[in-house]
Amino acid sequence: MITLLVGTNRPSSRARRIANYYQNLLTELNAESQILDLAELPDNFTTSALYANAGTNPAFNRLADLLNAGNKLVIITPEYNGSFPGVLKAFIDGLPYPGGLREKKTALIGLSNGGQGGMLAMTHLTDILMYLGSIVLPQRVRLPFIGQDLNQEDSLNHDLSRQLLREQAEALLAF
Amino acid sequence: MITLLVGTNRPSSRARRIANYYQNLLTELNAESQILDLAELPDNFTTSALYANAGTNPAFNRLADLLNAGNKLVIITPEYNGSFPGVLKAFIDGLPYPGGLREKKTALIGLSNGGQGGMLAMTHLTDILMYLGSIVLPQRVRLPFIGQDLNQEDSLNHDLSRQLLREQAEALLAF
Amino acid sequence: MITLLVGTNRPSSRARRIANYYQNLLTELNAESQILDLAELPDNFTTSALYANAGTNPAFNRLADLLNAGNKLVIITPEYNGSFPGVLKAFIDGLPYPGGLREKKTALIGLSNGGQGGMLAMTHLTDILMYLGSIVLPQRVRLPFIGQDLNQEDSLNHDLSRQLLREQAEALLAF
Amino acid sequence: MITLLVGTNRPSSRARRIANYYQNLLTELNAESQILDLAELPDNFTTSALYANAGTNPAFNRLADLLNAGNKLVIITPEYNGSFPGVLKAFIDGLPYPGGLREKKTALIGLSNGGQGGMLAMTHLTDILMYLGSIVLPQRVRLPFIGQDLNQEDSLNHDLSRQLLREQAEALLAF
Numbered sequence: 001m002i003t004l005l006v007g008t009n010r011p012s013s014r015a016r017r018i019a020n021y022y023q024n025l026l027t028e029l030n031a032e033s034q035i036l037d038l039a040e041l042p043d044n045f046t047t048s049a050l051y052a053n054a055g056t057n058p059a060f061n062r063l064a065d066l067l068n069a070g071n072k073l074v075i076i077t078p079e080y081n082g083s084f085p086g087v088l089k090a091f092i093d094g095l096p097y098p099g100g101l102r103e104k105k106t107a108l109i110g111l112s113n114g115g116q117g118g119m120l121a122m123t124h125l126t127d128i129l130m131y132l133g134s135i136v137l138p139q140r141v142r143l144p145f146i147g148q149d150l151n152q153e154d155s156l157n158h159d160l161s162r163q164l165l166r167e168q169a170e171a172l173l174a175f
Numbered sequence: 176m177i178t179l180l181v182g183t184n185r186p187s188s189r190a191r192r193i194a195n196y197y198q199n200l201l202t203e204l205n206a207e208s209q210i211l212d213l214a215e216l217p218d219n220f221t222t223s224a225l226y227a228n229a230g231t232n233p234a235f236n237r238l239a240d241l242l243n244a245g246n247k248l249v250i251i252t253p254e255y256n257g258s259f260p261g262v263l264k265a266f267i268d269g270l271p272y273p274g275g276l277r278e279k280k281t282a283l284i285g286l287s288n289g290g291q292g293g294m295l296a297m298t299h300l301t302d303i304l305m306y307l308g309s310i311v312l313p314q315r316v317r318l319p320f321i322g323q324d325l326n327q328e329d330s331l332n333h334d335l336s337r338q339l340l341r342e343q344a345e346a347l348l349a350f
Numbered sequence: 351m352i353t354l355l356v357g358t359n360r361p362s363s364r365a366r367r368i369a370n371y372y373q374n375l376l377t378e379l380n381a382e383s384q385i386l387d388l389a390e391l392p393d394n395f396t397t398s399a400l401y402a403n404a405g406t407n408p409a410f411n412r413l414a415d416l417l418n419a420g421n422k423l424v425i426i427t428p429e430y431n432g433s434f435p436g437v438l439k440a441f442i443d444g445l446p447y448p449g450g451l452r453e454k455k456t457a458l459i460g461l462s463n464g465g466q467g468g469m470l471a472m473t474h475l476t477d478i479l480m481y482l483g484s485i486v487l488p489q490r491v492r493l494p495f496i497g498q499d500l501n502q503e504d505s506l507n508h509d510l511s512r513q514l515l516r517e518q519a520e521a522l523l524a525f
Numbered sequence: 526m527i528t529l530l531v532g533t534n535r536p537s538s539r540a541r542r543i544a545n546y547y548q549n550l551l552t553e554l555n556a557e558s559q560i561l562d563l564a565e566l567p568d569n570f571t572t573s574a575l576y577a578n579a580g581t582n583p584a585f586n587r588l589a590d591l592l593n594a595g596n597k598l599v600i601i602t603p604e605y606n607g608s609f610p611g612v613l614k615a616f617i618d619g620l621p622y623p624g625g626l627r628e629k630k631t632a633l634i635g636l637s638n639g640g641q642g643g644m645l646a647m648t649h650l651t652d653i654l655m656y657l658g659s660i661v662l663p664q665r666v667r668l669p670f671i672g673q674d675l676n677q678e679d680s681l682n683h684d685l686s687r688q689l690l691r692e693q694a695e696a697l698l699a700f
Contacts, residue, residue, distance in 0.1 A: 010226050043222040046262050051185050081272075082306030083299065086265025087221050093255050093262075115494060119469045120306075123652055124258065124299045130651070130663040131257030131295075138655040144465060290669060294644045298477055305476070305488040313480040319640060360576050396612050397568040401535050430618050432656030433649065437571050437618075440611025447606075470656075474608065474649045481607030481645075 001070035002026060002172070006037040007077035007088040013039065014111060014146055015076045017154040022074060022109075025169050036066045038087055049094040064095055072172055073104045073134070077121045079112035084121040092128065102133040107172045108140045109165070117142025137175065139168040176245035177201060177347070181212040182252035182263040188214065189286060189321055190251045192329040197249060197284075200344050211241045213262055224269040239270055247347055248279045248309070252296045254287035259296040267303065277308040282347045283315045284340070292317025312350065314343040351420035352376060352522070356387040357427035357438040363389065364461060364496055365426045367504040372424060372459075375519050386416045388437055399444040414445055422522055423454045423484070427471045429462035434471040442478065452483040457522045458490045459515070467492025487525065489518040526595035527551060527697070531562040532602035532613040538564065539636060539671055540601045542679040547599060547634075550694050561591045563612055574619040589620055597697055598629045598659070602646050604637035609646040617653065627658040632697045633665045634690070642667025662700065664693040 004019040019035050026033045042048060042059040049060035067073070077084045095101065106129055110118015122140045129136050141164045143149070149158040156162050179194040194210050201208045217223060217234040224235035242248070252259040270276065281304055285293015297315045304311050316339045318324070324333040331337050354369040369385050376383045392398060392409040399410035417423070427434045445451065456479055460468015472490045479486050491514045493499070499508040506512050529544040544560050551558045567573060567584040574585035592598070602609040620626065631654055635643015647665045654661050666689045668674070674683040681687050 009221060041221070043219040046184060046216070046221060046265070047218040050262075080268050081264075081303050083264065083303050086261045086263065086268050087225075088261065089256075089258065090221070090261025090265055093260060097256075115465065115467065115492065116469060117465065119466060120302050120473065123470065123473070123648075124302070126651060126655070127295050127299070127648055128256050128258050130661070130665060133663050135660070135663055136655070138658050138660055140655060142465065290640065290642065290667065291644060292640065294641060295648065298473075298645065298648070301476060301480070302473055305486070305490060308488050310485070310488055311480070313483050313485055315480060317640065359571060391571070393572040394568040396534060396566070396571060396615070400612075431614075431622075431653050433614065433653050435618060436611045436613065436615025437575075438611065439606075439608065440571070440615055443605050443611050470652050474652070477645050477649070478606050478608050 002031055002033040002072045002074060003066055003069060004033055004035045005073060005075045006035065006039070007075055008085045009038040009041050009087045011039050013078065014150055015078045017150060018076050018109065018111060018143070020154045021156060022076070022165065022169065025166060029169055029173060031173055034066060034069060036063055038091055041087070041091065045094060046090050054094060055096065060094060064100065067100055071104055073106045074109065074172065075106060075125065076109045076111070077118055077125065079110060079116060079118040079121050082120055083124050089128070098133065100132065101129060104134045105137065105172065105175045106134045107137045107168050109143060111143040111146040113145070113147045115144045117144035137168065137171055139171050141165055141168050177206055177208040177247045177249060178241055178244060179208055179210045180248060180250045181210065181214070182250055183260045184213040184216050184262045186214050188253065189325055190253050192325060193251050193284060193286060193318070195329045196331060197251070197340065197344065200341060204344055204348060206348055209241060209244060211238055213266055216262070216266065220269060221265050229269060230271065235269060239275065242275060246279055248281045249284065249347065250281060250300065251284045252293055252300065254285060254291060254293040254296050257295055258299050264303070273308065275307065276304060279309045280312065280347065280350045281309045282312045282343050284318060286318040286321040288320070288322045290319045292319035312343065312346055314346050316340055316343050352381055352383040352422045352424060353416055353419060354383055354385045355423060355425045356385065356389070357425055358435045359388040359391050359437045361389050363428065364500055365428050367500060368426050368459060368461060368493070370504045371506060372426070372515065372519065375516060379519055379523060381523055384416060384419060386413055388441055391437070391441065395444060396440050404444060405446065410444060414450065417450060421454055423456045424459065424522065425456060425475065426459045426461070427468055427475065429460060429466060429468040429471050432470055433474050439478070448483065450482065451479060454484045455487065455522065455525045456484045457487045457518050459493060460490070461493040461496040463495070463497045465494045467494035487518065487521055489521050491515055491518050527556055527558040527597045527599060528591055528594060529558055529560045530598060530600045531560065531564070532600055533610045534563040534566050534612045536564050538603065539675055540603050542675060543601050543634065543636060543668070545679045546681060547601070547690065547694065550691060554694055554698060556698055559591060559594060561588055563616055566612070566616065570619060571615050579619060580621065585619060589625065592625060596629055598631045599634065599697065600631060600650065601634045601636070602643055602650065604635060604641060604643040604646050607645055608649050614653070623658065625657065626654060629659045630662065630697065630700045631659045632662045632693050634668060636668040636671040638670070638672045640669045642669035662693065662696055664696050666690055666693050
């Protein structure tokens with residue numbers, strides 16, 4: 001079971017649509033997957049699931065527990081203010097330690113309206129994931145200009161992007 | 176007016192105590208300052224102050240408006256999971272764009288229980304601040320082993336740390 | 351006097367041609383500049399100008415001394431293997447310490463054949479420059495797909511890139 | 526066969542002495558290893574082994590070929606100016622592409638006289654290695670205050686550092 005982590009709590013985000021696309025790709029490759037969408041986070045989780053309250057919020061725990069279904073993970077992160085969304089890091093800050101992300105094999109995808117394609121989001125995330133003991137795949141996929149390339153049916157009008165995602169998925173399965 | 180931004184919403188955090196220390200330092204140097212403590216964030220700000228709701232939460236706006244009192248800023252960030260707290264980035268994600276941090280002259284301080292001293296937290300933050308048009312002081316101060324060095328009266332038992340903070344404060348005032 | 355540092359020792363590099371373009375831009379803005387091209391480094395500088403030999407190579411010193419002509423600097427770096435050229439860092443490693451880059455106001459430009467545009471090259475360089483006490487302008491300019499956009503007369507067939515470079519140059523002059 | 530890459534061309538460097546220490550550690554763990562010390566680089570390699578001359582310098586090629594002896598690598602990098610030595614990156618810039626570091630499993634060690642312990646050197650290197658298709662172990666070991674901790678017999682007077690290096694070596698062998 002591969003978990004696809006949608007790295008923002010924005011409702012109906014493009015990151016979620018990329019997760020849908022990736023789930024289809026994994027199905028084609030005969031791999032099972034599930035989606036963990038941060039849009040489902042309880043709205044007060046930054047107090048009710050952190051610090052003295054760590055581990056006590058059932059709605060947060062339900063999401064966190066999805067990470068335990070397998071040892072492979074794909075994190076799909078939009079670019080907010082040049083890096084990943086704060087909410088994604090706050091979710092990570094609420095996970096049990098050690099555990100949560102430890103020894104997970106993790107693939108990263110960054111998306112942006114502009115041309116950066118989440119490069120800094122992914123390099124910052126890599127530091128955090130390595131600190132937590134995750135093994136990050138070297139194939140970090142940038143999806144720049146996503147507003148142009150993602151169409152209504154959640155498919156990608158961009159040959160190279162589709163190829164890079166497929167190569168990444170195959171590498172994750174073989175890892 | 177210099178704003179001291181406490182980069183976590185943990186109540187009564189060590190970062191807050193460093194802010195208290197720094198405020199005394201600035202007073203000695205005849206500079207006015209105010210503290211913006213993320214512990215005062217509304218507990219549901221990651222939904223009520225972001226995306227479709229950006230700009231509509233009065234309690235969030237009151238904190239964000241503190242940034243407009245001057246053009247100098249000190250960000251004091253603990254190290255959570257090898258980087259800055261997600262809540263700090265989520266606060267930044269809720270600020271008006273452009274604006275908020277644009278053209279602010281910003282000094283960074285990182286603190287940690289371990290030996291890293293928030294180095295990665297500060298380098299990640301630098302990328303975000305530069306993206307938003309802030310000018311970051313080169314004097315980034317690491318405060319490792321803060322659990323040993325910060326005492327009951329919010330003073331620092333560490334000569335080099337005290338010296339680095341003073342040199343940073345002087346550089347910020349001269350900038 | 352603004353120094354334009356060409357961040358590779360490759361002869362007749364694209365980075366050099368961007369330096370030529372930028373020099374014309376600065377002339378239009380009534381600012382004097384000079385070009386420091388690492389193609390002029392002595393070919394054995396990694397031994398003859400480092401460690402026990404630091405400061406003893408006249409050909410290296412002549413280049414290093416160009417940095418002392420003023421307090422503003424533009425570093426134009428190609429992207430080699432996802433970051434800046436090792437030769438650029440080796441040149442920095444041979445500079446006198448402290449000094450060389452200390453208190454310089456520095457603008458960064460990254461160029462690449464691919465889509466990254468030297469983003470990681472610039473973020474890595476920022477860390478090094480801040481360590482050395484340089485003040486880095488927040489306007490870091492990415493020039494992706496430079497093989498398409500740079501034409502025979504060293505001008506740029508890309509409106510946004512030309513605009514970003516002009517805004518950066520104006521910000522550097524005003525800094 | 527595990528290759529221990531000494532990331533500076535400084536003669537008789539501390540990084541080399543850490544490589545000696547690590548080689549003993551690997552011998553204890555019944556693993557074969559060899560040392561690739563950049564002090565053996567030809568002194569003009571930044572011109573004679575790069576660009577038009579790539580692949581034509583036999584002395585450079587002899588060192589580069591050592592990387593082909595196995596699929597596991599340890600890079601030991603001192604901290605120069607807040608990051609890794611330029612010479613290390615220039616060596617990487619001269620390697621055949623793709624190849625050289627592709628699909629290598631790589632462990633990183635950073636050392637410094639000061640307290641940073643090569644954290645930024647290692648995070649910058651991680652970006653470069655991932656770009657080149659290496660898989661970087663999450664266990665990145667910082668060795669701060671190395672001037673105090675490394676003694677005459679190339680052993681380490683620091684319990685935690687010894688433990689972290691051993692855990693890293695075991696993780697590399699199991700990877």
